[in-house]
Amino acid sequence: MSLSLRQIRYFVATAEYGQISHAAVNLSISQSAVTAAIKDLELTVGVSLFNRTPQGMELTTAGRQFLSHAYEILAKIDEATHLNLVSSDIEGELVVAATYTVIGYFLPLHIERIRRLYPKLKIKLYEVNRESIEEGLLANRYDISVLLTSNILNPMLTTETSLSSVRRLWVPAGHGLLRRDGVGLREIAEEPYIMLTVDEAAHSSLRYWSQSSYQPKVLLRTSSIEAVRSMVANGLGVAILSDMVHRPWSLEGRRIETVNIQDPIPPMDVGLAWRANVEFSPPMLAFRRYFQQAYNLPGTNS
Template identity: 70%
Template sequence: MSLSLRQIRYFVATAESGQVSQAAVNLAISQSAVTTAIKDLEETVGASLFDRTPHGMDLTVAGRRFLSQAYEILQKIDEATQLNLVSAEVKGTLTIAATYTVIGYFLPFHIERMRRQFPGIEIQLFELNRESVEEGLLTNRYDLAVMLTSNILNPELATEKLLSSQRRLWVSARHRLLEQESIGFKEVAEENYIMLTVDEASHTSLRYWSQTPYLPRITLRTSSVEAVRSLVANGQGVAILSDMVHRPWSLEGRRIETIALKDPIPSMDVGLAWRRNAEFTPAMEGVRSYFRRSFNIPE
């Protein structure tokens, strides 16, 4: 059986998300397609790439090695298919504003790829809160923004969603809620709750909690994702956060599990933003085109 690019892409998506279901959502395909591709890939390479657990997909030693090689393969293919963009010699300076969560958990990988694809574009990156990003776009201090578009309220800004990251309940390994078949806000309200505040996370959280008869029992508010991660992993409370910022281990090496709640929770949407009716420069068009291709958005 031969190795295919599709298998590699599906493998990388699963490795990055830690779950077949989330990989399928990110790729806009069925879970069975991802599962089949990974199974065929493992047969081709002759090794198990994932440990299947009730709560996700953990890379094996062979899986971690293959992931490094998979990134190299995708990078080479990306470079080969983007030769036309490099030869176009798009030049200019592009100012991009981003909020904390986006610049920490989403943007660095794409900035590196864009700088390789557009060597003639000088990308200047700025980290700001939402209000400052919106004000900067409207006053032309920044050309584009990559941010949580689900938080944008200003009608003078245009947006384009790139991905939706599902929010789930974070709990420590062996937490009693892992043994229950169905969890909702009622059960979460009975637990100590660690509230993240950065990027308006607390405002967003309370907004969807307010649609229920329950309220979280908040024991700590913090702007640090790593603090939330450590406290949850050490059994000091639970949190509801997006898959994009989830990592299965705390800094102390303790496991963090996730649970999909039965009650509806809005996703965390990441996308581009710009001043409505702004005239796009070649550099702006190039970057927007890059993101559209990366996330399979029609041109």
């Protein structure tokens, strides 16, 4: 049985949404079509890619490895089918600002691909916080930015989300919540909690905690994602963070599992921001079009 592009797309959608029903809605197809495609894919690769749980579809270790390859396959296909949308002869300088999380977990691969696509384009990249990005865009110090678009509220800026990364509960291997039929904020509130603060993560998490009847028992507030990873892996607490920053192993080599959360938790949205009504230069247009193509966003004229 051969592997198909359809199977890969259905697999990626299910991995990102964590639910076959949500993936089916996003793909505008039936749930049975998604289920059949994933079963066929697992037969083709010879391993289970998901654990089926009452909370949804959780990636296995092999599933996470396959997801990385799936993203690369889809990106290569997308590059091949959009070769002539923007000329590779574009040249000039583009000043890009990005936040800490985006620099560390999202942007480097894309910058490398953009440089291959547009070898004459010089990208000047700066890591700054959201407030500085907003001020810098309005002052024309930065042409465009890559950041957590869900944090932008300034009406003088325009945003375009490329990726919505699902937030899940991080727990150490063997944790009792892995055996629960349902896990929500009520159960999480009973555990010691590791609160990430970088890129306004604490503010984002308190927004959904405040809408519930529960509050996290915060053991530690830290700006280090690696500290969260190690604390969770060593059984000192749990955390709610996005799939984009998840890695299954801590620096000590201990495993971190993820659990779907029953309560509504907003995803972490990552994308572009620029000054509203700005006239796009060719470098800005090329940069934006790259992300539109990479994430199958509808193209627009700027």
